[in-house]
Amino acid sequence: MKKVGIIGSTGYVGVELVRLLLNHPEVKLEAISSQSFKNQSIDSVYMNLKGITSLVCEDEDSVINKSDVIFTALPHGLSEKIALKTLEQNKLVIDLGADFRITDENIYEEWYGKKFDVADIHDFATYGLPEINKDTIKTSKIIANPGCYATSIELGLLPLVASNLISTKDIICDSKSGATGAGRGLSLSTHFTECNESLSAYKIDGHRHIGEIEEVLTSQSRDTVEICFTPHLLPINRGILSTIYTKLNNNEDLEIIHSVYKIYYENCPFVKVLDLGESANIKNIKYSNYCHISIHKDFRKDRLIIISCLDNMIKGAAGQAIQNMNIALGFEETAGLNLIPPAF
Ligand SMILES: NC(=O)C1=CN([C@@H]2O[C@H](COP(=O)(O)OP(=O)(O)OC[C@H]3O[C@@H](n4cnc5c(N)ncnc54)[C@H](OP(=O)(O)O)[C@@H]3O)[C@@H](O)[C@H]2O)C=CC1
Numbered sequence: 337m338k339k340v341g342i343i344g345s346t347g348y349v350g351v352e353l354v355r356l357l358l359n360h361p362e363v364k365l366e367a368i369s370s371q372s373f374k375n376q377s378i379d380s381v382y383m384n385l386k387g388i389t390s391l392v393c394e395d396e397d398s399v400i401n402k403s404d405v406i407f408t409a410l411p412h413g414l415s416e417k418i419a420l421k422t423l424e425q426n427k428l429v430i431d432l433g434a435d436f437r438i439t440d441e442n443i444y445e446e447w448y449g450k451k452f453d454v455a456d457i458h459d460f461a462t463y464g465l466p467e468i469n470k471d472t473i474k475t476s477k478i479i480a481n482p483g484c485y486a487t488s489i490e491l492g493l494l495p496l497v498a499s500n501l502i503s504t505k506d507i508i509c510d511s512k513s514g515a516t517g518a519g520r521g522l523s524l525s526t527h528f529t530e531c532n533e534s535l536s537a538y539k540i541d542g543h544r545h546i547g548e549i550e551e552v553l554t555s556q557s558r559d560t561v562e563i564c565f566t567p568h569l570l571p572i573n574r575g576i577l578s579t580i581y582t583k584l585n586n587n588e589d590l591e592i593i594h595s596v597y598k599i600y601y602e603n604c605p606f607v608k609v610l611d612l613g614e615s616a617n618i619k620n621i622k623y624s625n626y627c628h629i630s631i632h633k634d635f636r637k638d639r640l641i642i643i644s645c646l647d648n649m650i651k652g653a654a655g656q657a658i659q660n661m662n663i664a665l666g667f668e669e670t671a672g673l674n675l676i677p678p679a680f
Pocket residue numbers: 343344345346347348349350369370371372373409410411412414432433434482483484516517518519520521648649652653
């Protein structure tokens with residue numbers, strides 16, 4: 337049985353990885369790390385784990401040494417140094433942060449304000465969106481797990497850009513995320529009284545996921561893709577709903593577009609294209625690794641409207657990371673991820 341470890345296990349993504357990996361049939365969760373809670377057991381930090389695991393938080397090097405596969409769930413900018421060590425030991429690292437997602441250093445600098453810290457290891461990294469990169473995920477030693485908003489928007493648009501059906505510079509992405517998207521750290525914007533009973537837009541003049549989304553979609557398209565993206569904070573714990581407005585080049589019928597989506601995703605176990613007339617919503621994907629996509633048309637115009645929904649903690653983070661691990665290690669793609677969303 338492969339041994340896996342988590343660096344940054346006490347954050348929201350880290351503890352979701354703990355929960356899912358403890359249930360995985362093919363791997364053993366061997367070691368976890370934390371700086372703030374070093375030498376403390378994870379069930380004293382997260383009481384939902386009482387009686388289930390009492391793994392103790394160690395330092396990062398112990399996790400690397402004890403594990404075959406290392407998940408990093410850290411704030412931005414801390415994973416390159418870890419990947420340097422895992423590469424030296426010929427081990428697989430799956431990074432949940434954004435350190436390796438963008439491959440073009442100029443685009444990275446535009447959105448993160450700096451060059452890569454350890455540039456020469458970026459050639460070993462693969463963007464871990466299984467729906468487009470399954471073959472390279474199988475052979476890579478560094479897997480860059482996509483961003484949560486990025487996953488919902490990319491899955492919503494991929495069939496269209498790959499088939500040259502839309503105007504690639506006229507795309508509006510309006511996304512709403514639950515508060516776990518902001519992580520466990522305290523902040524005024526996710527303070528209960530600030531976000532409860534409200535809905536607010538943020539980073540309206542440019543969110544860092546734009547660079548990631550445009551680079552990935554452009555790589556799958558004949559033309560350069562440019563998006564306008566506005567994220568919003570929803571007063572719920574988990575889930576992302578992206579409403580995407582696009583313009584069809586030739587005003588094709590909705591049935592044709594729908595069949596393009598069905599064919600594109602026919603071998604993708606976690607992407608569900610809803611029937612025409614149905615509308616994707618957060619309730620139906622929560623606690624699962626599914627992404628639901630529904631396709632609509634403004635009946636008076638040639639606007640195509642796509643709704644893409646996923647759980648930011650699962651398909652947007654921990655679940656997708658495990659899906660990537662499954663592919664890289666040759667397990668069933670769905671192993672440990674057969675999570676049926678509750679009906680309510
Ligand atoms: N939340 C989400 O929906 C998603 C998040 N992500 C990405 O996943 C990563 C983790 O996010 P999330 O779990 O939300 O964040 P949290 O703030 O909840 O957790 C951050 C984790 O990093 C650790 N940490 C913080 N500072 C340091 C440091 N200087 N050195 C070592 N460890 C540190 C913390 O551990 P401790 O204090 O115990 O040391 C904690 O375990 C981020 O890169 C984020 O962008 C990706 C997709 C979705």
